[in-house]
Amino acid sequence: MNRGLKAGLLGLSLIAFTATAGEKEFFKYEVINGKYVEGEISADPDDKIWKTARGKDVYLYPQITVRLNDKKANSLIPKKKKVTARVKVVYNSKNIAVYVRWKDDTPSIQPVYDTDAFGDGVSVEFPNRFGKGISLPYVGMGDENHPVTVYLQKNVAGRDYQKVFISKGFGSLTEIEEDGVEISMKYNEETKEWTAVFKRPLKTDISNLKSGLVPVAFAIWDGDKYERDGNKVLSRWKFIKLGKFPINEDYVKYVSWGTPYIDWYRKDRKEDIGDPVRGKKLAIENGCNSCHRFDDQRIAPAGMAPDLSNIGVIANAVYIKESIINPNDVIIRNLNLNRHYNKGAQPDKFRAYPNNDMYQWYIMMDGKRQSKMPPFDYLSQQDINDIVAYLKTLKSWKKFK
Ligand code: HEC
Known part of the structure; x- marks a missing residue:
C-alpha cells in the first residue's frame, strides 16, 4: 500500500506496520478513532468537546439469536429497521468517554407501576480481557469464558437508572460499583435524538483499556417496541483506536480476519475469504x-x-x-x-x-x-x-x- 495512506491510516500509533487491503478496510469501517485531549473530559452530551470529535456511524440490528418469551415483542421484530448511532470517543491519560447519539421519534419513559411499558435505553460493553491470544466474547453480553463489563442506562420515571454490570451471558449479570464512572443521557426534542455519554477510567480493577485497539459493542432499546433485556438492537464488535498506546499487529490480524465486511454483491470486492x-x-x-x-x-x-x-x-x-x-x-x-x-x-x-x-x-x-x-x-x-x-x-x- 502507498506510504501516504499508511501514515494516514495509522496516524500517531507507535509502531508502523504494513496493513493489507483487508486491514485497511477494517480500519475504515470497523474502527472508531479516539481523540486524545489534555484536559478534563465532561460526561455532558452538550459539552463542547463533542463538537471537536468526529466519530463514526455504527449500525445496530435486531438481536434474534436468543429469543425472548414475549409473543408481542417477537412479532414486531420482522418489521424493525437497523438503527444508526453516531459514536465518538475522547480520552485523556486517565479516562475514556464514549458518546452515542441516535434517532428515536418517540422518547419512552418506563413508568414506575405499569409493567407493560418500557423505557428507552442504551449500553456500551467492553470485554474484561482482550488482546493477542484472547478470542472475542459473545457480543450479546459475553459468555462464561469471556466476561464483559456493561454500562447501561435507561429512561425510567423518577430515577436515575444507570448501572454497571459484569456479565457472562444473558441471565448472568452481577451489578458492581465502579469508581469514577459517570453516565448521562439526554433527549433533544428538536432533532428527535437521544445522546448518551459513558465515562470511565481507562483502567479499573476489572479491565484495562490502555491499548491501541479496544473492542467495544453497543445495544439500544426502544421502549415503544417492547424492547427490554435481550430484545434490543445490537452492533457487532467494533474497535476503538487509542493512538497513545501501542497497537499489536497480531491482534489487528486476528480481529480483522475476514474483512472486507462489505457487500459481497459489490463488484469491486477483493480479497474475500471464500465463496x-x-x-x-x-x-x-x-x-x-x-x-x-x-x-x-x-x-x-x-x-x-x-x-x-x-x-x-x-x-x-x-x-x-x-x-x-x-x-x-x-x-x-x-x-x-x-x-x-x-x-x-x-x-x-x-x-x-x-x-x-x-x-x-x-x-x-x-x-x-x-x-x-x-x-x-x-x-x-x-x-x-x-x-x-x-x-x-x-x-x-x-x-x-
Ligand atoms: C446439533 C445442533 C447444531 C448443529 C448441527 C450446528 N450448530 Fe451451531 N450452534 C448450536 C448451538 C446449540 C449453539 C449455541 C451454543 C454455543 O454457543 O455453542 C450454536 C452456535 C453457533 C454459532 C454462534 C451463533 C451466535 O449467535 O453467536 C454459529 C456461528 C454457528 N453455531 C454456526 C454453525 C454452523 C455453520 C454449523 C454447520 C457447519 C452449525 N452451527 C451446526 C447448535 C448446532
Missing part, C-alpha cells in the same frame, strides 16, 4: 440447518439453536470461524430454558411438565459447559472459509418468527 455460494451448499450438506434457522433454511425448530438469519451483521468474521471450529470456547446461554416443556413426559405433583432439554444449548459435563454444537474442525480450511463467507452475507430478520 459464499459454495459455502451455502456446505452449510446444508453439513447439517447446520438441522439446528439453526437461516436464509431460506427454516426446518429447525425455533429456539433449538441461535437463529443465524442476520449473523453476518452481528458477528465478526473471525468469531463465526471460531464458533464453527471450536463451539466450546464461546457458549451462548439460552435465555428461556423454561419456555419449552416436554409434554410427552410425566408431569410432577403440581402438574407441571419437565423442561424439554432439546432447547438447552449446552450440557454440563464435569462442572463445565459443553456446547450442543459439534466442532466442525475436520472441515478443510477452504470449506470453513467458504461457510464463513456465506454466513457473512446473512443480514435479514424478516423471516423471524
